Amino acid sequence: MDLKNVSRRSFIKTAAVLAGAAAVNPVNLLKFKPVGNLTIIWNSDSHAHLKPTLYREPSVNIGPHFMNGRPGHLVGNSFNLYYDINPKSAMGYFCSYVDFLKLNKEYGPMGGYAHMATVFNKIKEERYGKTIMLDTGDSWQGTGIALLTKGMAVVNVQNAMGYDAMTGHWEFTYGEKQLLSNIKKLKFPFIAQNVTNATWGGLIFKPYIIKEVNGLRVGIIGQAFPYVPLAHPSHFVKNWNFGINTSHAQKMVNKLKNEEKVDLVVVLSHNGLEVDRKFAALINGIDIIVGGHTHDILPAPQIINNTIIVQAGTHGKFVGRIDLNVQNKKIVDYDHKLIPIVTNWIKPDPEISRIIDEEYAPHARTLNEELGTSEDLLYRRATFISTVDNVVEQAFMEKYDTPLVFTPGWRWGETVLPGEKITMEHVYGEYGTTYPEVYRVKLSGQKILETTSSNLSDVFARDPYLQMGGDATRISNSKMHILINRHGAKRIKSFTIKGKPINPDKDYWLITSGAKMQKLSDTVDGGLQKEKAYDVIADYIRGHKTIRSIQTGDVIYRHSRTAG
Template sequence: MTMSLVRKPTFSRSRIPSFASVFLLALTLLLLLASPSFPWTLTILHTNDLHGRLSPFSDPALGPESGGIARLATLIRQIRQENPETLLLDAGDRFSGTTLSSLFQGEAELVFASLLGYDALALGNHDFDYGQERLLYLRQRLAHLPFLAANILSEPEGKPPYPPSLYRVKNGVRILLVGLSTPETPYSTRPSNVAGLAFQSPARSLRAVMEKERGSYDLLIVLSHLGYEQDCRLAEEVPGIDLIVGGHSHTKIETPERIGRTWIVQAYQWGLYLGRVDLEIRERRLSQVKGKLLPLSSKIQADPLFASLVKHAYQERARPLMEEVVAHCPYPLLRGEGETVLGNLLADSFRAFTGADLALFNRGGIRADLPSGPITVGKIFEVLPFSNQVMTTELSGRQLKVLFDRLAARGGGDAISGARYRIHQGRAEDILIGDRPLEPDRIYQVAANDFMMAGGDQFDLLRQGKNVRAHGLDRQALIEYLRGHPGEWPPRGSRIER
């Protein structure tokens, strides 16, 4: 028998590193290498409240040919080339407010958002203006557009119909993006557009996401369509937010504002500015913040591809209808806080369209001014972009007294036709329907749009009416009135006495 003089090595199983431990060690090393210890800059580009403004337009501050999606594309491309570590975010309300938005029901806005490559978008109240089915259809066609809404739940299931949050990783830093929508949405879009949705407390919903994702993120950025004041309150109530990218209030925040350890930004409205925030990151934490608004004036060259797409894919298809002249106006018809000629004109068109005793038009539903000169179908689309139905309902004189008191308490800025009243100490007095005093026991027929009839803009009392009937689109009512009453412009200040 021979014996080997060479001893075979033996290994203890406890000394052999497991595959899992090796993998975790390698992953840790990769993250450490991917996240540099020296400072680096994460650039946030942000927009909000674009409201369908794809084409350039004149702005008093920036001059003619300002804004437009093609100029926005140029700036975004330049900044991404300057710093590849860039995120592009939107804080809601891409829809409603222009002819193209109304005609194509939000398609154009989302096509261009997809081409721009947004990393995340909040849902604004006007993003529901064309209904949930339309929004779902567009999302399915453009599935890579990440809409976020942490405080929207479907009823009765209580499940989120939209993702509450998502992650983006830059230089190994884990960035948690959370979307919040205004709880005012059921009152600021047609209620049927959000039927079956429950809008929860933004602060409570955000805390729930933060608790669920605790330990998994390095930076927290909130895309908020709550408005500036609510953003400030959110920063106070929920510690731990690094940056709030805001919208809804159309606030022009020139440089980032700070509340506690939270920074707040907002880029005004209509794509007139692109917001830029440069976040200095040191050891996976925010160390410094610099930001500004970049004006999209005519000095910015429009991206030729985007400009061509706007023109050929949308403007030329819409032009024949939009250029049809309906009437001529001798002076501008402007929106305003009190009684206006434009508001009275819209209310008159509703009353003539329906034959009602009186008509109402909420001031928030007037979305643009009418300039002097030819009034085209396109201009009417800009004034009335929501495709609301003209409705009638029946209310008693007693119910109307409560309604007129509500109008007086709102300052008398909502238009009326077929009635007059005086505001005294915040209440309505000397109410006339036609030329006769309001009769408490009489039943009156009242016209308004379906948004108001469903309780929108806090007109809850209209929901108490009986024999509700639809008559047609608001734009149809105005077009017929203008054609049937050429040169007739209601005077301002003739219906509400103060």
């Protein structure tokens, strides 16, 4: 059967489920008419949020012009219109920034592993003996509890929940030794076909697994984030090579189909949506890609080269479900649903709640410390400017008396409401990395232009395989006019620092953490390397008590009516 036709039928059914304020409510949250003989359930990019949290979707999520207007680059009302979502519904709240504060009062917090577990268990019970449960990675990093336990708090919860496989990205930033130690404690496989030994070329992890479910042989190929040594300090994985490895992936697909005689080929991917689109277009024989990395919400699947692509947002906001009717090694029908984890509507699983409480108990005093209060809505996700990063810049500028601050465009980071107490857990939730060192470095204007141009290329490259999947680096006290669809240095039309055009021949002092810019400088203030970003930010909040987000950087660009 032509999957394009099946996809259209599925889209209509999905839209019918989503449309209207009454479409998703406590009564019919899990309502779903089962299809076929196999169900795949998953979560994407939880970033270790074991407990419920908040995550506001971006108001700006812009890309190259030909990518705007399609899933992956839709925001706000454009997103809601595309998927026929009532903006006042729970789905509208989870999928869009529009009226976020107003809708928060009605629907409350999001996610939480104990609440996800309730949904997973309900589906497993309903589809007994027919389910596969997956995790797309970015699960062991992004909160204080993850950092303080080196990811093991999440591992223990995952083991209790009964996943079948995962792949990774930020997991690698614990370093090779710690990662392999954590994996040994997993009760399910960590899979990746695209990570090899840097000396000998052999695979580091199982490239795939085969699950026998309800009489079907299902091959699941792991695809870890392909750019780990480029996006993070390379010493974490100094003995390993990464890449997209399209040709090897095709060999794995062929092996599963021709030698292992599987009925279905699934890729568990941390490529990101745009990369998955190209990946699917270049590789024949993939039935489904269960994706992550770019935090995209796909209420209806994408179909590329007869491959179904699904993704379920981030921070535990959704559980994804796809039911399949597989006959004679073909998908003849399917249906799909993203289930918003509306915390107030779902009773948490008591066993998972107990484990989470046990993991938090030794660290509760540290994580629950109230540092101050936010006057503004603090959020991370946006292509250029975010209120969280404004506060980070303020903290660094005050601490080091340096007006120029570069902060990375990470897409993870929880949301804090106006009037809400800011805790140490919130700070870790924005900067809880294994490389938190703060650097004061001197760079020439030319090097600043070159590294900024390189970062913009990572975000706006027309070839998806050249995109890193993050947002642009934030730069305090600067103003850039960029031409998104140009190439290289031509992308930056103008760049000013404190109102003056940047001088390529002048040296500038700047503060950076997480952006790797210290590697570009011959002059590094070594004394700052011992200070950790999350401690500097926490001290700033403690000192001021009431926190406002003050924007000092700006980016001029050609706006998109659909992507911001």
